[in-house]
Each structure stands twice: as structure tokens, then as C-alpha cells.
Amino acid sequence: MKIVMPVYEDVDMLDICGPYEMFRWAGFDVDLVAEAPGQVRFNRGFTFDVADGLGAALSCDALWVPGGNPASLSRIIHDHERTFLDFLVRQAAVSRYVCSVCEGALLLAAAGLLDGFTATTHWAFIPYLIENYPKVAIADGHPRFHLDGDRLTGGGISSGLDEALKLIALLAGRGAAEGVQQNTQYYPDPPVASLIPNAIKSPMPAVC
Numbered sequence: 001m002k003i004v005m006p007v008y009e010d011v012d013m014l015d016i017c018g019p020y021e022m023f024r025w026a027g028f029d030v031d032l033v034a035e036a037p038g039q040v041r042f043n044r045g046f047t048f049d050v051a052d053g054l055g056a057a058l059s060c061d062a063l064w065v066p067g068g069n070p071a072s073l074s075r076i077i078h079d080h081e082r083t084f085l086d087f088l089v090r091q092a093a094v095s096r097y098v099c100s101v102c103e104g105a106l107l108l109a110a111a112g113l114l115d116g117f118t119a120t121t122h123w124a125f126i127p128y129l130i131e132n133y134p135k136v137a138i139a140d141g142h143p144r145f146h147l148d149g150d151r152l153t154g155g156g157i158s159s160g161l162d163e164a165l166k167l168i169a170l171l172a173g174r175g176a177a178e179g180v181q182q183n184t185q186y187y188p189d190p191p192v193a194s195l196i197p198n199a200i201k202s203p204m205p206a207v208c
Helices: 015-026 069-077 083-092 104-110 123-132 159-172 174-183
Strands: 001-006 027-034 040-041 047-050 060-065 094-100 145-148 150-154
Touching: 001 015, 015 027, 015 159, 015 174, 040 145, 047 069, 060 083, 060 104, 060 159, 069 083, 069 104, 083 094, 083 104, 094 104, 094 159, 104 123, 104 150, 145 159, 150 159, 159 174
Parallel strands: 001 027, 001 060, 060 094, 094 150
Antiparallel strands: 040 047, 145 150
16 A cells, blocks of 8 residues: 655654554555655654655555644645645545644645535634635534545544544554554543534744
8 A cells, every 4th residue: 555645844743653553564565655755844843854755646555644733734735836835735646544643734725625514623723614615514513534435534633643544544554453442552542521622723933
């Protein structure tokens, strides 16, 4: 199985590293491609190296689009050349599943890849989706992930772990996903129990 993950400056760390670890335990190949090849900095984190750029689309089992810093998302969304968004369109056309985690859904929506689908994202960015992409329906109840046809979208940041297990189950079967759960000892039991807030406006910057 092959997963393609396009990354960019100030991408969210767990959106990449958590699912990457799950996919690695499933025996999947993960191809990282970068908006600018070389060193890429995680959002408020360290740098990592990505050798390949946004070239020709690669036939794969899933396109996995991570979220990131709102300023970076806005820059990509409002890029007049649509470099990143057009890559998503090309890659989605040769991918069995099109996936996003956290605010990566905003990038899919901006590329037109969620039109007519029901999707989820980080709770704080749902108002932005509703206001700017009326062709995208919002999943009820802030689910950890939501599957609609070949579109698999995840909630905020840590939701990518659950979503990755769902994708593993879709591609390799429930037994494979259970094996990954066991090997990674992913049995979450957080020491707190808070409620997801209802966001009124999103952290996306205004466009001048």
C-alpha cells in the first residue's frame, strides 16, 4: 500500500508523525512530498527533510493532507498560481481514497475536492468551512473521523491516529488495523474529560 503525504512550512507535527507511525506498523509505504523540497519546519516545532517536491501525481492508495498553521493555510488557499491546490487535484485523481486530518480539510475544500461530500475538521475551523465552502456538508457531532464515499476526513490533530486506523482497515482489513492498535498500544484513556467547544469564528487570518 502507498500513501502520499504533501507537506508545507508550519505543518502540524502530529498530523504527519502520528499517522505515519500507524502506517509504518501496517507495512504501508509513505511518500512525503513538499511544497519546497529540503528542510520543512513543523508548526512551532523542529525541522525535517523531504527530498521530493510536488511533481507528477503518483498512483496510490490514499492521499493524506495534513493541517497546519492558519497563516500557512491561508497562503496556500489564496495562492493565485494554485501550486499546492492543483497538485491535490492531480493527486486525488489517481488515489483510491482522499483524506485529510485537522485543517487539511480546508485545503481539500479549497481545491474543490470536498464539494458534494460530508466532512469534518478541527472544531475551531468549522465556521470557516461553513462560511467559505457551502458545497461541503459538515458531519454532525464533531466525530474523530468521517467517511463519505472515498473521502475520509478527520477532526483535530490527534484524530489522525483514529483516522489512520480506519484507513488501514479500509485498505488492508480489520485484522491489520487491530494488529497496528496492539503493536502501538493505542488504547487511549486520557486523564481529563472536557467537552469540545462550539466555535463562533475561526482562527484563519483575514485576507487583505
